[in-house]
Amino acid sequence: MAEADHGDGGGVRQATEVVVNGVAQGLRSLDDAVAWFSGLSPAHRETVLRDVAGYAMQAHITPADGREGVLRSGVKPTANPAVMVCLDPPRYGFHRLPPDEHVRAFRVLVSVFAVADARRRETYCKGACGHPWHRLPAPAEGL
Template identity: 65%
Template sequence: MTEPNSDDGLTLRREAERVVNEIAQGLRRLDDGAVWFSGLTPTRQREVLREVAGYAMQVHTAADGRAGVARSGVKPTANPSVMICVDPPRYGFAGLPSAERLQAFRVLVSAFAVADTRRREMYCKGACGHAWHNLSAATEHP
């Protein structure tokens, strides 16, 4: 098996993981993450939405979804908002029309931030070995 290269999406997945976790931990503003996402090609945007939807699987309740929507700045009636707020949440964000992808990114990242913050406070407080929960405040942003 050959090693993955940047064209196969590995680099993008790692970058998406970093950006999303920095937003969730308050090390990067959601608006800055939205600018990063908007600069991606449509194909890459769909890949990122698939990846972030996987992180958002931590959103187990409609209440988490509603809290994420409130943080996202997206209207509660927008398709991505409705999708994350049903119980259980619906996925398929990568299949949304291009005009709704940025909203989907904002909603997914914000809902993930709500759920991941709870997880860090309840299960990882003080003795967390997860590298993505121990990002440095000195992280540089492009």
């Protein structure tokens, strides 16, 4: 998958929104998202981890969301990113984990966000949602 960037990381940030929300809405598989993430430079991976952690914070993840997300992620519950997200309150700083933990951190964060976002779409956003990211079209090739 191509790494989109225009020098400032904006292309990566926009792609992150589409990829992560696509997983949360069942329009894209977690494995497809991981393939996209794996194709990024180390610096862009750190940016993505910061951004996805921010999405999780905005979705107000709960310890239950953390546990369910870790189960969905395929990451061992004892792995650093899994432990971090399941604490109450969750610990952030996933971008500061060693690079060999970044894919696990991405899997956990996206999975936990998907759980929390689904919960919020069924409660706060049900029927009257104005968030454009909750109405994504089918994914385009290359993202």
